[in-house]
Amino acid sequence: MSTSTTPAAAGALAPDRPPTLRRRRSSAAAAEERAAYVFLLPWFVGLLFTVIPFGVSLYLAFTDYNLLQSPQLVGLENFTRVFEDPKAETSARVTLTYTFVAVPISLVTALAVAMLLNKGVRGLKFYRSVFYLPSLIGTSVAIVMLWRSIFGYGGVVNSFLGFFGIEGPGWVTDPDWALVTLITLSIWTFGASMVIFLAGLRQIPVVYYEAAAVDGAGWWRQFRSITVPLLSPVIFFNLVLGLIGSLQTFTQGFVFSGGTGGPAESTLFFNLYLYQQGFQRFDMGYASALAWVMFIVIAFFTALNFLVSKWWVFYDD
Structure with missing residues (x-):
């Protein structure tokens, strides 16, 4: 008596992909990921040159600073001055x-x-x-x-x-x-x-x-x-x-x-x-x-x- 194997069963019984092939694909994916980060590196550097001045500017907005002395916190005084100037x-x-x-x-x-x-x-x-x-x-x-x-x-x-x-x-x-x-x-x-x-x-x-x-x-x-x-x-x-x-x-x-x-x-x-x-x-x-x-x-x-x-x-x- 012969038995027939369905495609699903055949797929289930089929051996896994060779470990060498899996390693090659994982290596290729890792290489692509590294390449992506290399191309994104200028953007990350530019982001640093944007975010850091933003943060420093926000801090200085709450200070009295004339480049010669250390910044002195004055709270909202500068913003109040804007609307009175x-x-x-x-x-x-x-x-x-x-x-x-x-x-x-x-x-x-x-x-x-x-x-x-x-x-x-x-x-x-x-x-x-x-x-x-x-x-x-x-x-x-x-x-x-x-x-x-x-x-x-x-x-x-x-x-x-x-x-x-x-x-x-x-x-x-x-x-x-x-x-x-x-x-x-x-x-x-x-x-x-x-x-x-x-x-x-x-x-x-x-x-x-x-x-x-x-x-x-x-x-x-x-x-x-x-x-x-x-x-x-x-x-x-x-x-x-x-x-x-x-x-x-x-x-x-x-x-x-x-x-x-x-x-x-x-x-x-x-x-x-x-x-x-x-x-x-x-x-x-x-x-x-x-x-x-x-x-x-x-x-x-x-x-x-x-x-x-x-x-x-x-x-x-």
Whole structure:
């Protein structure tokens, strides 16, 4: 009488894998793990260079420290001083004005140019490079100095206006126009957002626009009902990066005003005031408190964006 063995029984009766094969596989897994740690090592080193200064800065924020004496604990005195300091209030107002004017206009400009380039113009790569270039060099010291020269007394802008009999304002020396000049510089560097918008527009299927056109939808209805909803994740991404970058503005105000925040504190950004307290007056405790206030403000606006995004950002799922 013959007996048949089922596949499950045959598998159960089959001998285990050779010990040599198991050792080879465990050795390969260990080698991959070691390789992973080697590639992660730069990140761990960078984390140390971030976490340690964070901790030291948080400690100094509760001290009176001027680099010459040992830190003396003062509790919440530095943070209380931030909210009582009129210059801190002025710098916060300048920074928020700059952010909430420059970022929206820059995003609208970037999206408009991206939509024009998305029409399939000739020389797309050339135009994309031309528009992207200012975003690479717009925050450099040389470009800010050039911008100051262009808008300064006898500069190109006022000379051009004078050709038509128009007397240009003091773009650099007038407190009412100095911040406007820096906002214009920020808008001029819209190239990075434009490239990201252009990539997002290329991902929207053309069939949606074709179907909308058949139904009689005009360009504005197509923009509201197709472009904006499907591009909302990209808009959200550029908005968050733009807010964080603008709130941390320093180089433009420092170079433009020579480190003073002038004229009449019209370009005294919060980070510039922090720099003045820490590296000109050597009040490191107060400067650390200012830095943590800025960190909390940036975290608040970032969290607020993520909170409200569920009402206007749409994903495929």
